[in-house]
Amino acid sequence: MHVLVTGGGGYIGSTLVPHLLGRGHHVSALDRFFFGEQTLSGAQALYGDRLHLVRADVRTAGEEVFEGVDALVDLAGISNDPACELDPQLTLETNLEGARRMHAAAARAGVGRIVFASSCSVYGHGASEALTESSELNPVSLYARCKVEGERSLFAVAASAPVTATALRFATVFGLSGRTRFDVAVNVMTKNAYLYRKITVDGGGKQWRPFVHVRDVAETIATVLEQPCERVAGQVYNVGSDANNLRIINLAYRIRDHVPGCEVVMAASDPDLRDYNVSFEHLREHLGFVPRWSIDDGIEEVLAGLREGRVDPEDRRGYTLKHYSFLCDVERAWRELSLAGRLLT
Numbered sequence: 001m002h003v004l005v006t007g008g009g010g011y012i013g014s015t016l017v018p019h020l021l022g023r024g025h026h027v028s029a030l031d032r033f034f035f036g037e038q039t040l041s042g043a044q045a046l047y048g049d050r051l052h053l054v055r056a057d058v059r060t061a062g063e064e065v066f067e068g069v070d071a072l073v074d075l076a077g078i079s080n081d082p083a084c085e086l087d088p089q090l091t092l093e094t095n096l097e098g099a100r101r102m103h104a105a106a107a108r109a110g111v112g113r114i115v116f117a118s119s120c121s122v123y124g125h126g127a128s129e130a131l132t133e134s135s136e137l138n139p140v141s142l143y144a145r146c147k148v149e150g151e152r153s154l155f156a157v158a159a160s161a162p163v164t165a166t167a168l169r170f171a172t173v174f175g176l177s178g179r180t181r182f183d184v185a186v187n188v189m190t191k192n193a194y195l196y197r198k199i200t201v202d203g204g205g206k207q208w209r210p211f212v213h214v215r216d217v218a219e220t221i222a223t224v225l226e227q228p229c230e231r232v233a234g235q236v237y238n239v240g241s242d243a244n245n246l247r248i249i250n251l252a253y254r255i256r257d258h259v260p261g262c263e264v265v266m267a268a269s270d271p272d273l274r275d276y277n278v279s280f281e282h283l284r285e286h287l288g289f290v291p292r293w294s295i296d297d298g299i300e301e302v303l304a305g306l307r308e309g310r311v312d313p314e315d316r317r318g319y320t321l322k323h324y325s326f327l328c329d330v331e332r333a334w335r336e337l338s339l340a341g342r343l344l345t
């Protein structure tokens with residue numbers, strides 16, 4: 001199968017792309033590569049003949065990017081709440097309009113399948129425990145509202161074209177990848193425990209959050225792509241496992257137990273509006289998929305990566321908000337100060 005992965009250079013993409021290549025698929029990774037192309041260097045070295053990097057923007061990419069493509073996995077976008085607030089108009093153009101135009105263009109080009117990266121954050125402030133795919137959606141951020149609308153428009157496209165559409169609502173992801181993010185809860189708390197022997201809990205700590213390892217996300221996407229169309233057409237799956245639903249305070253204690261001498265402190269902050277405890281029964285029962293990696297596995301993996309120097313916790317590209325803020329500043333400086341195509345030199 002030839003799979004076009006938008007956002008293929010990102011945190012999930014840089015694990016998914018080699019995973020799909022390892023299963024024998026051809027992959028085109030379409031990305032602005034805001035975090036660099038080196039996130040896919042391992043995949044390129046191993047499978048360069050079946051991997052094609054496409055530096056393009058989901059807001060403007062032409063239909064030729066779908067030539068010969070069997071499936072679209074749509075991961076592109078600004079990927080957390082605070083980064084989406086930097087420039088709400090840019091967020092709408094990228095996360096909502098960009099997704100809409102890519103889904104519609106894929107359907108027009110005769111692509112057979114679309115898998116859309118949604119998020120469990122669509123449940124927002126969940127009204128009950130064990131939220132299922134049919135529970136009420138209550139998005140409390142621009143990021144999450146774009147996901148709700150993205151799902152709606154995806155299924156609208158699929159209602160009027162012969163394309164198999166599936167939405168995957170990922171839990172908050174953890175673990176190492178080609179673009180390890182240190183702004184997702186398990187990774188950032190583990191990093192702080194390792195570096196400072198201190199974990200600060202924001203938002204009260206009682207809020208529920210589900211978690212899933214990045215390799216389980218990649219495996220779920222591959223599993224969906226390889227199912228008969230009629231099984232996954234029109235389906236929405238929460239992606240994670242019941243065992244990895246935790247209150248944030250309990251996540252902090254769990255990480256503390258892996259790092260001798262670490263303390264947990266509560267920040268004086270407002271309660272976190274995002275509070276959702278999610279059921280993963282549909283993924284388990286309908287797709288037969290059960291994530292393999294526990295939160296403890298992820299903590300140990302991140303600790304080992306830090307200890308062995310395989311990840312750099314100081315790299316700005318590990319922090320989505322910081323990196324996009326930097327790019328905004330660079331763009332502003334370029335606009336105001338550049339002369340004859342040069343800035344400082």
Ligand SMILES: NC(=O)c1ccc[n+]([C@@H]2O[C@H](COP(=O)([O-])OP(=O)(O)OC[C@H]3O[C@@H](n4cnc5c(N)ncnc54)[C@H](O)[C@@H]3O)[C@@H](O)[C@H]2O)c1
Nearest residue numbers: 007010011012032034057058076077079117119170172173
């Ligand atoms: N990581 C999580 O915990 C998580 C949880 C739920 C859902 N998701 C969703 O999964 C998807 C991937 O998340 P991630 O953690 O890998 O994020 P990421 O930020 O690492 O990756 C997103 C990629 O999209 C690219 N991109 C941004 N704007 C673009 C544009 N206009 N055109 C082309 N490419 C563009 C970026 O360069 C980046 O490589 C996102 O849609 C995110 O909302 C992630």
